[in-house]
Amino acid sequence: MPAAAASTIGIANLPNQRHRIVSRKGANFTIMVLGESGLGKTTFVNTLFTTLLRDYKRPEHRFQKQLERTVQIDVVRAEIEEKGFNVRLTVIDTPGFGDYVNNQDCWVPVVEFLDEQHQNYMAHEQRAQRQEKDDLRVHVCLYFIQPTGHTLKPLDIEVMKQLGSRVNLIPIIAKADTITPGDLAIFKDRVRDCISTHNIAVYSPPVQSDDEENTRRNQSILSAMPFSVISSENDVVVNGEKVRGRQYLWGIAEVENEAHCDFKKLRNLLIRTHMHDLIVSTEEAHYENFRMEKMSAEGRSDDDPAMRARRGLEGKMKEEEEALRKRFTEQVRMEENRFRQWEQRLIAERDRLNRDLEAQHKQVKTLEEELDELTVSRRK
Amino acid sequence: MPPSSKSADGLARTAMLATTIRRKNIKKGLAFSVMIVGSTGLGKSTFINTLCESPVFPKKDCGSPEKAALEKTVAITPVTVEMEEDGIKLSLTIVDTPGFGDNINNEGNFLDILHYIERQYDDILAEESRIKRNPKFYDNRVHALLYFIAPTGHSLRELDIEFMRRLGARANIIPVIAKADSMNPTELAAFKRRVMEDIAYYKIPIYNFPYDDEEDDDETIEENNELRALLPFSVVGSEDEVVLNGRRMRCRQYPWGLVEVDNSRHCDFSKLRYMLLSSHLQDLKEITHDFLYEQYRTEKLSKEGEDEDDELVDEDDRTEHRRQQELAGAEVAAQ
Numbered sequence: 001m002p003a004a005a006a007s008t009i010g011i012a013n014l015p016n017q018r019h020r021i022v023s024r025k026g027a028n029f030t031i032m033v034l035g036e037s038g039l040g041k042t043t044f045v046n047t048l049f050t051t052l053l054r055d056y057k058r059p060e061h062r063f064q065k066q067l068e069r070t071v072q073i074d075v076v077r078a079e080i081e082e083k084g085f086n087v088r089l090t091v092i093d094t095p096g097f098g099d100y101v102n103n104q105d106c107w108v109p110v111v112e113f114l115d116e117q118h119q120n121y122m123a124h125e126q127r128a129q130r131q132e133k134d135d136l137r138v139h140v141c142l143y144f145i146q147p148t149g150h151t152l153k154p155l156d157i158e159v160m161k162q163l164g165s166r167v168n169l170i171p172i173i174a175k176a177d178t179i180t181p182g183d184l185a186i187f188k189d190r191v192r193d194c195i196s197t198h199n200i201a202v203y204s205p206p207v208q209s210d211d212e213e214n215t216r217r218n219q220s221i222l223s224a225m226p227f228s229v230i231s232s233e234n235d236v237v238v239n240g241e242k243v244r245g246r247q248y249l250w251g252i253a254e255v256e257n258e259a260h261c262d263f264k265k266l267r268n269l270l271i272r273t274h275m276h277d278l279i280v281s282t283e284e285a286h287y288e289n290f291r292m293e294k295m296s297a298e299g300r301s302d303d304d305p306a307m308r309a310r311r312g313l314e315g316k317m318k319e320e321e322e323a324l325r326k327r328f329t330e331q332v333r334m335e336e337n338r339f340r341q342w343e344q345r346l347i348a349e350r351d352r353l354n355r356d357l358e359a360q361h362k363q364v365k366t367l368e369e370e371l372d373e374l375t376v377s378r379r380k
Numbered sequence: 381m382p383p384s385s386k387s388a389d390g391l392a393r394t395a396m397l398a399t400t401i402r403r404k405n406i407k408k409g410l411a412f413s414v415m416i417v418g419s420t421g422l423g424k425s426t427f428i429n430t431l432c433e434s435p436v437f438p439k440k441d442c443g444s445p446e447k448a449a450l451e452k453t454v455a456i457t458p459v460t461v462e463m464e465e466d467g468i469k470l471s472l473t474i475v476d477t478p479g480f481g482d483n484i485n486n487e488g489n490f491l492d493i494l495h496y497i498e499r500q501y502d503d504i505l506a507e508e509s510r511i512k513r514n515p516k517f518y519d520n521r522v523h524a525l526l527y528f529i530a531p532t533g534h535s536l537r538e539l540d541i542e543f544m545r546r547l548g549a550r551a552n553i554i555p556v557i558a559k560a561d562s563m564n565p566t567e568l569a570a571f572k573r574r575v576m577e578d579i580a581y582y583k584i585p586i587y588n589f590p591y592d593d594e595e596d597d598d599e600t601i602e603e604n605n606e607l608r609a610l611l612p613f614s615v616v617g618s619e620d621e622v623v624l625n626g627r628r629m630r631c632r633q634y635p636w637g638l639v640e641v642d643n644s645r646h647c648d649f650s651k652l653r654y655m656l657l658s659s660h661l662q663d664l665k666e667i668t669h670d671f672l673y674e675q676y677r678t679e680k681l682s683k684e685g686e687d688e689d690d691e692l693v694d695e696d697d698r699t700e701h702r703r704q705q706e707l708a709g710a711e712v713a714a715q
Contacts (some may be wrong), residue, residue: 001707003555037534038533038534080500100486100538100539101485101538101539102487146530147421148421151445152445152448153482154448155485158484177562178559180633181634181635190445194445196445197446198445202414247564248564248566248636250637250639250640250646251637257635260636303473347596349707
């Protein structure tokens with residue numbers, strides 16, 4: 001029977017082969033966490049991978065940091081293994097983002113970093129020898145939103161706009177144990193409204209799949225965005241079971257309880273079901289986008305129009321500075337001249353007066369002498 | 381006369397005086413003004429509604445999503461509420477400051493609030509200098525400023541430090557940790573400690589329950605020490621009520637439990653309320669009048685004095701000018 005014969009060739013085994021190839025090669029996954037200080041980013045990363053990946057901020061160092069007002073890019077690498085599958089994980093943190101009084105342009109270091117990774121990859125690709133690339137292209141960026149209960153802030157909107165077009169962006173409502181379920185639903189609606197009004201491109205996972213169950217799961221994931229998250233590395237005992245959670249005086253908020261927060265859904269999305277899609281969409285869609293823009297802008301200098309504009313402005317500023325300085329020195333010189341002339345005039349005046357005085361003095365002397373002579377001659 | 385009976389006599393007289401003042405206050409009612417400052421979404425309006433036990437500020441209407449991206453200025457909104465506290469009529473003016481800390485660049489926010497506070501002082505200054513003063517003049521000075529700190533769990537942010545530093549000299553700042561139900565007791569204690577360390581490090585002037593070793597009695601001293609140890613006050617606000625065991629309680633309902641606003645183990649709200657509206661109300665008013673207002677007055681008047689010095693400089697210029705003219709005249713005459 002030809003049908004049975006075809007199945008014995010081994011075509012059906014191809015997916016298994018691919019599975020074995022992929023598991024041996026492992027995966028390279030880069031995740032970036034972005035948001036203001038104190039929203040639980042470090043705890044989230046540690047909870048997600050159930051290991052202490054990042055150290056917490058040391059409170060003793062805070063006085064030093066507050067003087068500098070910079071946004072840093074911190075890269076942490078780890079190799080994680082589960083059931084024989086290796087993941088070369090890179091976590092990128094951005095301490096200092098949104099922490100200051102004036103946060104203008106605080107997203108620029110982040111955007112530049114993202115573009116730089118694409119740029120490096122492109123440059124590497126075009127080399128004669130291209131082996132092991134140190135690929136730091138960010139596959140997913142988790143943006144942490146403050147659980148205000150109102151709506152997105154201007155900073156959130158601006159940053160997400162800039163990032164959405166460059167990387168897979170997933171907005172997250174942080175510290176979701178601060179907000180009651182009713183308020184949370186309203187807040188999610190408002191955030192979604194904001195996102196659609198401002199045309200922010202957030203990551204939307206592909207919903208349709210062959211599996212009925214998968215489709216349903218994808219739909220539930222999609223409807224839960226933005227994900228509300230509670231993180232904790234501490235275990236607490238609930239009903240005799242050890243779970244991850246936060247222990248309060250009034251109860252325990254559990255990390256993996258779907259009624260408490262969307263952590264499980266997010267974890268599934270990031271690791272279990274959509275990691276491959278995140279990696280592929282970064283390497284294909286976003287990278288291609290970037291490449292296209294770069295190639296079409298070939299012929300000009302290497303930089304972004306934004307950078308060029310800024311440099312142009314800087315040049316103009318320097319020119320203006322020069323002009324001002326020249327004018328200033330000019331004026332100073334003129335004033336000095338004026339003073340010098342005045343001084344000379346005064347000296348000339350003084351000399352003249354002195355001479356007059358001398359002349360008069362001489363006259364007086366001659367007159368005196370004459371007088372003397374006259375008196376002497378009269379006496380004679 | 382033996383000292384003990386003299387002091388006993390003195391105490392009795394003071395007690396009588398206190399009762400008379402209290403009776404007068406009950407009739408006249410007290411006026412008190414509190415300003416609330418903090419970033420959006422920290423629960424300020426909810427706190428005010430919880431404090432006054434009535435919806436003074438309506439739930440935030442966020443407006444359309446397009447407006448969310450716009451930069452706003454601080455909209456200083458004073459509202460007066462008549463309340464009765466401990467049998468005394470209280471006319472409480474609450475000044476809300478929506479828009480603070482919302483923008484990408486928040487440097488202008490401090491001045492907005494500072495100018496409001498200084499304008500109230502200016503009004504009093506002008507009134508005091510009048511020949512015919514109005515006895516019913518309404519004292520609108522801000523007596524207490526509650527600054528809401530976001531519960532990051534780390535330490536103070538730059539915005540917090542800068543604001544409290546600049547306004548500490550003009551108003552009694554009482555730092556408050558907002559949304560305290562996001563931290564468990566250990567985290568809360570550590571956070572409070574770090575905030576107080578920051579306040580000490582940056583030398584931020586706050587209202588720290590001062591007492592006079594000689595004047596006040598032991599009870600007051602102990603009370604002040606207790607309250608000072610609680611700083612910054614952790615606060616949870618809610619307008620929703622739940623009936624539990626037959627009692628109506630204000631609380632926040634989570635899937636994992638119930639946070640009670642008035643339970644002092646859950647948060648410091650009730651202690652803050654008592655301190656603000658009963659026990660330390662008079663003290664806050666006095667410090668505002670005797671110390672902060674006087675300081676502002678001195679600074680303002682001595683600045684005006686400096687402006688007078690400028691006139692002397694003008695005079696020098698004038699004599700200079702005259703000398704030059706004479707010189708020029710002499711030159712012409714000599715030629």
